[in-house]
Amino acid sequence: MEFNITFNLDGGKNLTAPAQKGETLLEIAKKVNLAIDAPCSGNGTCGKCRIKLLSGTVESKETRHIDPAEYAEGDRLACSTTVAGEATIYVPAGALAYQNRMKVTDLGTGREREVFTAFQQELQAMDLAGDTGLELLPVRLNEPSLDDAMADTERLLLGLAGQTEEPVTITLYARRKLPSVLRDSGFSCLCLLRKGKNPAILDVFPAGAHPVLPGLAIDIGTTSVSILLVNLETGEPLAVGNAGNGQIRYGADVINRIIESTKPGGLARLHKAVVDECIGPLIRQLCENSGVQPEQVYRAAVAGNTTMTHLFLQVSPEHLRLEPYVPAFFDVGPIRGGEAGIGIHPDAEVLIAPAVGSYVGGDITAGAFSSLIFKKESLSLLIDLGTNGELVFGGSEFLMSCACSAGPAFEGGDISCGMRATDGAIEGVSIDEQTMEPTVRIIGGQKPAGLCGSGLIDIIGELFRCGIINAKGKISREGKRIRRDEYGQGAYVIAFAPESGTGREILLTETDIDSFVRAKGAIFSAIRTMLALLDFPMEAIENVYVAGGIGSGINIKQAIAIGMFPHIPIEQYHYIGNSSLSGAYAMLTSRKAGDLVSGIGKSLTYLELSSHPSYMDEFVAACFLPHTDAALFPPAGG
């Protein structure tokens, strides 16, 4: 029996999908490309897929995320609600916000900007700036006549002959523009030459034009996509864009994505979800905001983990998760804009940061570059807090990497009030030990909508410091900020409904705390295991570089206090922002940097933690606040 389910979107749009009895609303929404948030992959734990039944019949499981009053008003979780007849469902903006919200801004003025500017200066100091291989060549040609009816492109090649080292080709894109450009400017023009192997004229402009040469640095994260639009002549970022990775509706982590990719049509769906629904629209919006044409983006660099890179290129990632864990490729070499399918210049070079293994990808090779640890004689540790936690340890002598499955907690997934580090996210928290009242710092400065990664670290650190939660992550005090459900499960109220941007209480539950503790435990135990296997003590680490899009205000002291990061002097910690994006930026603006990233890809050794039994023991020991071995960390409140 087939029923029609109508989704009534916030904003007025309606989508109707046919459905079978027993299908979940989340599954049905996918059929009409409606990306309802489900970072928990639809198992009912995250509570982000909250929708409202307006009319009709459904069957719903009880959930701790919806209280009886809300249930009576029609609130349901899309993942736990199945079809029993025709129904009309209201989908609030919040249920689409985690993954889809697209935001284009300039680079901001806060800590991210500072970090980025410092990185730019370091690149300049290393002579790794302004080396894109693009050059604007002015050319003056003879006007054709009946006695000299040479074709336009042949005429241009003749005019260029003295100016380039080897013969150049003229791209079809430039050929299409050339006739009118030449006639608009008396047969003088400005040619955009891409030097290097197979030099080519990418574009032509009338003489005297001052074209912007835009490029794109693209970080494809499992949870979020970040893109930097860059002026390739100056290296200046023109705008930055962020969006959730549209693949989230097929699973929060890479394993679920890989499984989805092996289903019929799955690979094409995942490719479309990230390329057509996310990267493409974000590029168009970035370009529109900056007044440039997407097809005049002449160069791009992409960094992402191995699964993301495979899906970006529509290459099956199936074998990444099957022993012996072999990717289809490590270093793919530049592809063409036309092949990438992202609407930029068809002959733009699109560089892809190389992977090292199934679980150490281009995000890490690019990140290891941008941390610059590969140039330092001293030993450093890079911690990249993404959906996968990834570590690189070493220096100019050696580089070792490993990955651990932290889950999406740091990026706002798997946490009932979690969100990405965008407007409305609480990125910093302090709590009064006596009153238990919080003071929050919110991105964008408006009412809070949820917690991003840095806020999460802060609040857990503060709850622990204030004795509100114990070493097991259980709430051990009572008060007006504490909620208990019928099973005694506790929660801390960060914002009461009137203070909240969503109109509902923002709560941190014991389940959320548990998710977080597992995530931080995964990170810390990976650090411990890797160093132990290499026979280095924690003290050997001279600098720690912390990367990831978890919000710019990460409180290192708190992260140490709760046992997430090693207890070494806080001055040795450096926040380097989205290191994958920075690495892509370096590849974009410097061919030499691109070669260095390729070199890191070849020299980085991958350590498979799962083949070391000690890792599981370390993980279990690390799933406490701060740790079962409390001596590893400063005393609570210290």
Added chain:
Amino acid sequence: MEFNITFNLDGGKNLTAPAQKGETLLEIAKKVNLAIDAPCSGNGTCGKCRIKLLSGTVESKETRHIDPAEYAEGDRLACSTTVAGEATIYVPAGALAYQNRMKVTDLGTGREREVFTAFQQELQAMDLAGDTGLELLPVRLNEPSLDDAMADTERLLLGLAGQTEEPVTITLYARRKLPSVLRDSGFSCLCLLRKGKNPAILDVFPAGAHPVLPGLAIDIGTTSVSILLVNLETGEPLAVGNAGNGQIRYGADVINRIIESTKPGGLARLHKAVVDECIGPLIRQLCENSGVQPEQVYRAAVAGNTTMTHLFLQVSPEHLRLEPYVPAFFDVGPIRGGEAGIGIHPDAEVLIAPAVGSYVGGDITAGAFSSLIFKKESLSLLIDLGTNGELVFGGSEFLMSCACSAGPAFEGGDISCGMRATDGAIEGVSIDEQTMEPTVRIIGGQKPAGLCGSGLIDIIGELFRCGIINAKGKISREGKRIRRDEYGQGAYVIAFAPESGTGREILLTETDIDSFVRAKGAIFSAIRTMLALLDFPMEAIENVYVAGGIGSGINIKQAIAIGMFPHIPIEQYHYIGNSSLSGAYAMLTSRKAGDLVSGIGKSLTYLELSSHPSYMDEFVAACFLPHTDAALFPPAGG
């Protein structure tokens, strides 16, 4: 005021378009991409756009093509009928046949096959065969293990390292297939390598596979498109496809196409009409018939006149018709399959035969190659009978070319009963001098539907020989085969209605004869002018190569008798079929042949006839049967 016009197609499909009062049905049909034939560009002269009014109101001009009885039954010409209200129009298959009929066959067994086989043998004798640069390399790789988790493409490159001269790249297409191919065949595989500059692996197959390597030779004519699907390993043609060029609805000749291209959106419309509506579907049908995948077509070669090549690449041909007549390009070098947009392998090399000038294009450089006149010490003349007539004269010492606007008569346009050389076309005619009764030879052997070029030459030659038409092309005898309209205009009945495949009489009118006489006059006067300018007598021509898709049975004796071709011994004439397609075939199957065609492009001198006043005098003198100077030709009937 807007009305709905519904087109009721033969076969049952309906298309409805909104229309304004006063718009012609032909214009309205274009809006819904309904390609009603109008080789005369819709000026009412060709009569091919005959449709039937089923209901509603229209306004129609009188036309000699429709008699009062037919008019009473609703017959109209779409070009001469304007909207006056809602209407439903029946569009018979015949009104779509001239341009759209797509036909895929093997190469046939007749004269075309003989001509082609002889050409193949000549290529072999010249060591110009089997040199496509494609090679199948078997590679055996070590299976990956936990200790050797190298990625698939890096593993393949390692395996190939000893077998190729320089480093190869692996195309994205091959990367996408590689993981499953390797695992399906125990990590042995067969790689399709394209050698030469930037060598690349185009495809991979399981070890032991015997893939066909298909390629395409494409001739883009102003009126017709012909495509040969070729087995690149053996050079054997697998199938040949023909279709009308979908651009015909925007004008019968290149000048009208160029004008259309300068209108808003015109360039994209013309590109779409030939690439998306004609070449693409024809390739799909060819591949389907031969059991190959279009994306596994690994190489292609395209020949067409300068306007057709520009439109194929979506480059504006605007300046071809504006003094000083400068093309956007002469020799475009190979483009990629993905750029060509014809659905073949994205990294296939697509060669484009080079142009020499605005009106001597790749069809002529390819044709000059396939005539092989560039290798001969003796002087030869190549006559290519297309919508433009093009001539090449010379030998190994020099090559001179010129073009004349013959119009589409030889391809069946501008002739009321004209059609392309496909099934139903009369390709040969003889007439009994006494009874005036014709005997016809029909392509496909069924009832006649019209006249193709070779049939047209024959019938005019026969009518002239029998004294049925005089030197001015006027009908000068009477009888049951002769019709006169109310103005005294004569026509010869080739087939009475019951004998005709269309159910209507097949008539050759004095207007048709006049169109033909102008076309043959253009050809002969171009030959005379070119030779005179070069100071060669007609007798200097040792061989004449006649090319063009006008039907395989061209009667040279008749063509001489009516003053179309020079009066030199008939043994010196050679019919070489579609020389543009043969040239594309040579480029496809031999890289050396491709280089030779490029060389012809550089050495061929273009003579602009229109800048020589003597050409117009010659033309006027040639617009008689056989010529005003009858001494140039054998006596009639002789």
